[in-house]
Amino acid sequence: MTAQRITATYRIETAYPLQEAAETMAGEQSTGTFIRLPGETDEMRELYGAHIERLTELGEVEEPSLPGAGVPKGSGGKPVWRRAEVELSWSLDNFGPSLPNLVATVAGNLFELRPFSGLRLLDIGLPEAFAARYPGPKFGVEGTRRLSGVEGRPLIGTIIKPSVGMGPEATAEVARVLCEAGIDFIKDDELQADGAHCPFEARARAVMRVIEDQAQRTGKKTMFAFNITGDLDEMRRRHDLVLELGGTCVMASLNSVGVVGMVELGRFSQLPIHAHRNGWGYLSRSQELGWSYVAWQKIWRLAGADHMHVNGLQNKFCESDESVIASAKACLTPMFESKPCTVMPVFSSGQSARQAPGTYAALGSSDLIFAAGGGIMGHPDGPAAGFASLRESWEAALKGIPLDEYARDHPALAKALTAYAS
Amino acid sequence: MTAQRITATYRIETAYPLQEAAETMAGEQSTGTFIRLPGETDEMRELYGAHIERLTELGEVEEPSLPGAGVPKGSGGKPVWRRAEVELSWSLDNFGPSLPNLVATVAGNLFELRPFSGLRLLDIGLPEAFAARYPGPKFGVEGTRRLSGVEGRPLIGTIIKPSVGMGPEATAEVARVLCEAGIDFIKDDELQADGAHCPFEARARAVMRVIEDQAQRTGKKTMFAFNITGDLDEMRRRHDLVLELGGTCVMASLNSVGVVGMVELGRFSQLPIHAHRNGWGYLSRSQELGWSYVAWQKIWRLAGADHMHVNGLQNKFCESDESVIASAKACLTPMFESKPCTVMPVFSSGQSARQAPGTYAALGSSDLIFAAGGGIMGHPDGPAAGFASLRESWEAALKGIPLDEYARDHPALAKALTAYAS
Numbered sequence: 126m127t128a129q130r131i132t133a134t135y136r137i138e139t140a141y142p143l144q145e146a147a148e149t150m151a152g153e154q155s156t157g158t159f160i161r162l163p164g165e166t167d168e169m170r171e172l173y174g175a176h177i178e179r180l181t182e183l184g185e186v187e188e189p190s191l192p193g194a195g196v197p198k199g200s201g202g203k204p205v206w207r208r209a210e211v212e213l214s215w216s217l218d219n220f221g222p223s224l225p226n227l228v229a230t231v232a233g234n235l236f237e238l239r240p241f242s243g244l245r246l247l248d249i250g251l252p253e254a255f256a257a258r259y260p261g262p263k264f265g266v267e268g269t270r271r272l273s274g275v276e277g278r279p280l281i282g283t284i285i286k287p288s289v290g291m292g293p294e295a296t297a298e299v300a301r302v303l304c305e306a307g308i309d310f311i312k313d314d315e316l317q318a319d320g321a322h323c324p325f326e327a328r329a330r331a332v333m334r335v336i337e338d339q340a341q342r343t344g345k346k347t348m349f350a351f352n353i354t355g356d357l358d359e360m361r362r363r364h365d366l367v368l369e370l371g372g373t374c375v376m377a378s379l380n381s382v383g384v385v386g387m388v389e390l391g392r393f394s395q396l397p398i399h400a401h402r403n404g405w406g407y408l409s410r411s412q413e414l415g416w417s418y419v420a421w422q423k424i425w426r427l428a429g430a431d432h433m434h435v436n437g438l439q440n441k442f443c444e445s446d447e448s449v450i451a452s453a454k455a456c457l458t459p460m461f462e463s464k465p466c467t468v469m470p471v472f473s474s475g476q477s478a479r480q481a482p483g484t485y486a487a488l489g490s491s492d493l494i495f496a497a498g499g500g501i502m503g504h505p506d507g508p509a510a511g512f513a514s515l516r517e518s519w520e521a522a523l524k525g526i527p528l529d530e531y532a533r534d535h536p537a538l539a540k541a542l543t544a545y546a547s
Numbered sequence: 548m549t550a551q552r553i554t555a556t557y558r559i560e561t562a563y564p565l566q567e568a569a570e571t572m573a574g575e576q577s578t579g580t581f582i583r584l585p586g587e588t589d590e591m592r593e594l595y596g597a598h599i600e601r602l603t604e605l606g607e608v609e610e611p612s613l614p615g616a617g618v619p620k621g622s623g624g625k626p627v628w629r630r631a632e633v634e635l636s637w638s639l640d641n642f643g644p645s646l647p648n649l650v651a652t653v654a655g656n657l658f659e660l661r662p663f664s665g666l667r668l669l670d671i672g673l674p675e676a677f678a679a680r681y682p683g684p685k686f687g688v689e690g691t692r693r694l695s696g697v698e699g700r701p702l703i704g705t706i707i708k709p710s711v712g713m714g715p716e717a718t719a720e721v722a723r724v725l726c727e728a729g730i731d732f733i734k735d736d737e738l739q740a741d742g743a744h745c746p747f748e749a750r751a752r753a754v755m756r757v758i759e760d761q762a763q764r765t766g767k768k769t770m771f772a773f774n775i776t777g778d779l780d781e782m783r784r785r786h787d788l789v790l791e792l793g794g795t796c797v798m799a800s801l802n803s804v805g806v807v808g809m810v811e812l813g814r815f816s817q818l819p820i821h822a823h824r825n826g827w828g829y830l831s832r833s834q835e836l837g838w839s840y841v842a843w844q845k846i847w848r849l850a851g852a853d854h855m856h857v858n859g860l861q862n863k864f865c866e867s868d869e870s871v872i873a874s875a876k877a878c879l880t881p882m883f884e885s886k887p888c889t890v891m892p893v894f895s896s897g898q899s900a901r902q903a904p905g906t907y908a909a910l911g912s913s914d915l916i917f918a919a920g921g922g923i924m925g926h927p928d929g930p931a932a933g934f935a936s937l938r939e940s941w942e943a944a945l946k947g948i949p950l951d952e953y954a955r956d957h958p959a960l961a962k963a964l965t966a967y968a969s
Binding site: 154155156166169170172173174191192193194195217218219220221223224225226228229230232233234235236237238239244246287288289290291315316318319320321322354355356357359360378380381382383384385386387388389401403404405406407408410411412414415416436441442443444445 | 576577578588591592594595596613614615616617639640641642643645646647648650651652654655656657658659660661666668709710711712713737738740741742743744776777778779781782800802803804805806807808809810811823825826827828829830832833834836837838858863864865866867
């Protein structure tokens with residue numbers, strides 16, 4: 126592999142000889158077709174064909190993971206299904222430092238190929254040319270800390286709930302309660318954008334009145350991620366409104382906007398972009414299909430995301446803690462020497478004071494956003510105590526003191542540990 | 548359901564009581580959180596909560612299809628996994644006629660919900676407000692026929708192969724051979740965009756010289772779908788170049804561009820948009836996860852796609868013929884009274900003269916693009932005979948004459964039937 130090659134690593138599952146299966150992938154995603162053509166020379170294959178950089182067998186499996194896969198002739202009723210890791214590489218000359226065309230190559234017509242009963246993209250490696258071409262996060266960890274004024278611990282935040290149904294004034298009223306509780310970060314729900322009952326502009330104006338008022342009184346400006354997801358002109362207009370009103374963050378749903386839209390937003394934005402991954406399940410939940418988060422998040426960081434959702438430990442979804450931590454570590458791992466593109470991982474889903482020590486122990490960093498819904502609003506003594514309990518749980522984690530011990534002289538934390546005991 | 552509600556139908560699999568599982572989906576995608584909040588009133592639930600319109604049990608399955616699903620308390624080691632179809636509906640007021648926000652709602656945080664060992668989006672239903680808001684296909688079937696001059700039968704086409712590696716002049720030379728063979732339609736491969744060895748502008752100029760020359764001599768202008776996939780400014784520039792050069796089609800990879808980018812392109816384009824679905828496998832191949840094509844293609848038709856890839860019968864991928872035909876029929880089914888948004892389905896992948904009768908019999912229409920690679924270039928008597936054999940196979944299909952019989956006085960078809968006998 127040279128600096129000018131793009132790499133992609135896959136976990137495959139197949140009943141075919143592994144080398145043959147890997148060659149099928151490489152051919153399909155570069156020079157190949159189902160018959161060899163007159164124009165296809167050996168030199169062309171060498172220059173523009175995908176190369177197999179590595180092929181590591183992982184062992185046999187009893188059953189094919191996905192339906193529809195073919196078996197080699199002669200294997201009869203007894204094919205042997207094997208898994209392997211394959212690394213392919215392509216010349217940068219094939220498509221240049223282009224994110225949309227990268228996606229078409231590393232995650233294109235591969236997943237349906239008949240020899241495969243499993244095919245998952247595990248990671249991608251990109252040459253520096255991509256760093257030069259794309260904006261990357263304009264704020265990232267450092268810029269988010271500067272705008273929010275939170276240092277030395279995670280930003281502690283929450284999501285406006287009920288997700289939908291409240292009008293602008295009711296939303297602002299919830300924001301007021303949260304601001305008075307001292308919270309660092311609030312976000313719109315991804316289901317709340319510009320509905321007739323809660324238009325974006327009226328909501329942004331009402332919420333920003335509360336936030337500016339609080340900032341003037343206390344010096345602390347809560348970061349509010351306004352969900353600007355929409356068509357391109359709408360996103361630009363909403364971004365400009367938030368900026369004009371003194372807001373410090375916008376949010377967009379990655380799978381709704383797509384690569385080209387996010388690149389446009391990344392280039393355009395003068396505010397941190399809080400990137401929501403809703404829909405991630407359909408890309409990842411079948412373990413032998415789709416995308417790993419490690420590969421996927423690189424696309425969006427380059428496009429300009431500043432915060433990336435990673436789920437949370439002991440979440441209400443299906444994801445394992447190990448997978449959550451691998452995702453969060455990926456967000457904090459530099460992508461390029463010239464441009465690290467590191468972003469703040471956002472932990473959420475059923476989070477309360479309980480998860481702070483485990484999260485810190487596994488991640489080894491406090492550069493994150495820790496978002497709790499019920500964990501703040503549902504605290505027996507109200508949102509201020511809910512926020513205090515989360516701050517205290519992170520203090521304990523950062524100091525290496527067990528939660529139960531720290532709770533002895535921190536009553537908000539003590540009540541939280543009882544309330545969220547399950 | 549009223550005209551002002553959005554609907555989505557899912558196939559679910561769960562060990563929970565079906566009604567409870569459906570309520571979890573409805574809650575998660577509208578007003579819900581994991582604890583009931585003070586602000587969440589019954590009126591709000593009625594107005595903005597997702598409604599369960601229908602719940603039809605489909606029967607039990609032996610094993611959970613996806614990993615990580617929870618089981619109800621008390622089911623012990625013997626949970627019973629059931630499948631069902633669920634139709635949910637939302638008020639249009641929740642997010643308005645917005646494609647990006649539609650996606651975040653109907654295909655957002657659902658697929659990871661713990662009660663589900665399967666969750667697949669089968670279909671969506673949209674009120675007329677979406678038709679008013681989005682461009683839809685500007686050309687569709689009628690416009691494509693007008694620009695290509697092909698009536699009464701499918702457009703017969705091919706993909707430039709080798710996919711990557713040839714420079715502009717070599718590409719134009721392949722195009723020349725195909726134009727001289729009389730072909731209706733040619734497309735760039737999705738891996739060919741703007742690589743250093745085959746820059747878009749040089750390729751477009753070289754290819755269009757050939758096509759214009761051919762058009763002047765014969766009156767037939769082959770439709771060439773230039774792959775303009777790239778960042779937004781690049782796509783606009785490339786579109787304008789194709790238009791200026793007299794080209795009649797542009798191509799974009801849907802999963803690379805995304806919804807917002809495709810909507811921009813759809814509004815901007817003055818040419819038919821050939822929409823490539825590469826990556827479709829990761830959205831669909833796990834049968835109990837992701838998207839059905841029937842639901843998915845509606846998003847892109849509204850955004851402005853004119854041609855949609857649907858794979859082909861007896862293809863080289865894993866998809867069944869039944870699924871291919873369901874996809875193609877969906878493309879030809881009107882979406883709205885005011886704006887049908889019907890598009891040309893594109894059949895491809897291992898296609899030859901063999902598949903014409905089956906395709907026509909199953910689809911009941913010749914409004915399609917039939918793309919063959921080896922089926923044209925690999926014909927024993929060359930591309931002109933390859934094209935003739937496909938045209939003849941469709942003549943036979945449309946006349947209801949068996950291929951073998953029609954081949955008796957159609958030698959190109961006869962040779963094709965021998966060459967592609969497998």
